[in-house]
Amino acid sequence: MQNRYIKSDIIAGVIVFLVALPLCLGIALASGAPLISGIIAGIIGGIIVTLFSNSSIGVSGPAAGLAVIVFTAIQQLGYPAFLMAVVLSGVLQISMGYAKLGFITKLFPKSIIKGMLAGIGISIIFTQGSNILGMAEIKATVTQAFQTNDAGLFFSTMHMGAFMIFAISFAILLLFDHFKLNQNRFLKFLPAPLWVVIFGIFANLGLETFAPAYALSNTLNGFITTVSIPVISSFNDVQSFIQFPDFTSILNSAVLGTAILISLVGSIETLLCVEAADDLDPLQRKTNGNKELKAQGIGNIVSGLVGGLPITQVIVRSATNVSSGGKTRLSSFVHGITLLVCVGFLSATLNLIPLASLAAILLHVGYKLASAEVFKAHIKQGKYVFIPFAVTAFGIVATDMLKGISLGILSHMILYVVHHVNNPFQIHSDQDIDTYRIVLSKNVSFFHSWKLKQAVENLPLASTVIVDGSQSFFLDRKIPKMLATLKVKAANNNVHVECVGIPYLDH
Template sequence: MLILGNNSLINYSTISLNLSGVTTQLFKNLKSDFSSSIVVFFVALPLCLGIALASNAPLMSGLLAGIIGGIFVGFLSGSQLGVSGPAAGLTVIVSSSILILGSWENFLSAVILAGIIQFAFGHFKLGFLAYFFPLSVIYGMLSGIGILIILKQIPHAIGYDTSAFGEMDFTQLNNENTFSSLINAINNFDIFPILIFIVSMAILIFWEKKLINKRDIFKILQGPIVVVFLGAIVTYLSQKGLLNFYLSPDHLVSINGGKAFSDYQLFLMPSLENFINVETYKIALLIAVVASLETLLCLEATDKLDPEKRLSPPNKELKAQGLGNILCGFVGALPLTQVIVRSSANINFGAKTKNSAILHGFWLLIAILFLIPLMSLIPLASLSAILMIVGYKLAKPSIFKDMFRSGMEQFIPFVITIGGIILMNLLSGIIYGLIAGLLFSLYRSYKNSYEVVDVMSNKNGLHRHHLVLAEEVSFFGKATIMEKLNSLPTNSEVVIDFKNNKYIAMDIKIALIDFKTNASFRNIKVDFINNKDKEL
């Protein structure tokens, strides 16, 4: 022990033990985080490209957003398992905004401003909005995305690769939709991608059911890693003529036509005039709001999926996302959010800490710098098999059974959220699910604004009605309360009991006062008891 001054003590043995504990914990989780990061990398790679394509943005902008979301946001984030990157939910906003502002460079100024707005959201602690999302909508979002992943990957699994790999909206850029794409895929299938998909799916299932719990090596060398490398080997051998097997370029991952940074200009700064353009600020606010809502919802969903049930600080996440989007705007990357597809893959394949998200960002960086030729050997059918496993885990039949058993108040918003996501897009599904949940809440408020304790005859022969108001009576309870009071027979007595009430809306106060004033004309006696409100 070293003594400094009179009161300062530094216990080097304690510091040594603490550092040892941190190091031990780091290495304990490293094998899980390392293997999971590679899986997330293989999931993120084509999604980054597909989302950029669907956004009418440079393909490299999607990969740069994935790198920033992994390394930069991953380091700043308080979420241990969330993974950030370009989001399919922003594709329509991005593509239309580029047209409105006139160029990709001008659009980047809106991304910078959106990041500043997001950071302000976090600074002013608006992350509490995450707590307003009901569980039915959160589970509906997870299941809806799971089903949508499966539907979107079926065409790629059977060799119909005309649409972008990352498109998640119902209507696609090639003028097809989710269902017409399935029909066209069935009519235009290719046997070789189907074979790759079947073998890949068999390996993934066998790995998870039989191997992963038998040896530690199988926990590090995950099934998706094996599937991707086998697919790349098959492609290489077929291109060399060593296999009687042909995969067209459409069936393979495509990264910028085989080029990395050579044809992409970083730091595309728009002119200063664009920062005084009103449209830029409108678009920036729209991006900030949508990206923040999507991030908060994904954050909540990721915490629900976390086996350790850790809670992520939403305000810290908004700040991290804001700083990430500021950087995206400066380097020419798509705007980003926390993304549930990558986050759920991260969780499903064993990640323990944020190191997995950070590492996946480094793998993306290494890939575009050095591994473009190797990445271009990966069949989309192999990646489809991985994503379908992720989709199934998000939309297990047991989730539907549990939500149905929870009652219609939970099940209907759950189903509406799923339907909206599949038939429209992620944001629309969430909005319609929230509306359905709100309507049920209003109905509950309408039905439960009071309780009739008893109805009896008093000594004068009048029927005495005893109504106990609920703890909180909002405006929406007015109809049912007044309906009850107006239905009281003449020559009766009513006691309105405030013993449980802590809040009552002004509309209902006025209605009760008016009822008490006019009740004498019907020979109805009205008493307010346990009332602490001086206005009544």
């Protein structure tokens, strides 16, 4: 650990904790699990996983991407048997780490990873609408948000107190960015997100005193508008919150199937988030995917044993960590410790924080992930980069992370095929010596034979043509046969054809 980063890591850890707390609660709610299970998973992700991980800025905890799977599993198995599935999924993840399967997402194009970040940024912006307007309901996707009756009520039931706190909170974040106040020697010790939380608490207390009609509470018009966590007053309360797995269900086929599903989906989400977090890392460090799978596996075993939700590395908290100045694993560890201490001893104080202030912090993170500059940069790189990026981003917004990424990969593959069908080779000429080199692309199929034949026949008479297949990984069997015939025919027209890197025709 580097001493020069301790101060910034501690501050970043506290900020990540403030963002993680409502997310842990919301994901537990969306999963149909006890609220405390999300907090347990957040604590274990911050402390246990961090101890075994080598991800410098990644933060782990319960993931929204598993909410549907978890909800279904709890309904089918019951909570104790579901916890057994979580434990088994951890064992499977450790096995995957030892099998060195952490390389899988290294094969994904960077445009897909960047699209994932942008898509998550856009989703954050849209799904915070209820918190901004004083109607706090966690929505997994934009589509789900607008499929519910709540969407049509957004503006008709808008709470001015919540919107005012959000607007001023977001303005504070923008002012810090615009004037670079985080670099001010007096303000850098309390970065913008902390000022936002402090402002939110005192603003709401002020509203309670001077304008009660605009104040926020835990149950405002049937919605939660401030942080709401269980208040722990004694050790007996802790015991009542913790649940244990049903070990007798260990050989149940449904439990094993759920464990396999959680381990596969959770591992893919983790590895994708690792790639994205490494891209965000200002120090450009790289995470060992195999070691990360083992760390997540250990975390899931512990989480399942004490009643927590499945754990993955999560990009929203990781991105918040980076934007808050986190540099080492200490920030993630501090987030976990702070979650544990505050839930245990300061739950009443935490319940004073308006969700509108936390929505401003999340919206700011989403804005940075999906800014206009990010889209412009990808547009400049051309359609082969921009289209997979955009398809991934908006696929995630419309569906979920795994489906969006799948759509992005599919679009990349289609573009790749189209590109190579249309561009099976490149022609380099040296007209001074009447020599032309035709360099074949990586994949040349029989569909390209007519185009290659036409290119050779259209070259000037009395010239030398070198067909270079040394860069090709795949050459259809018809290509060498076609070239052999073409050599003889070209010779009759005084065109000399040579073949390099072509099976059976290297002369």
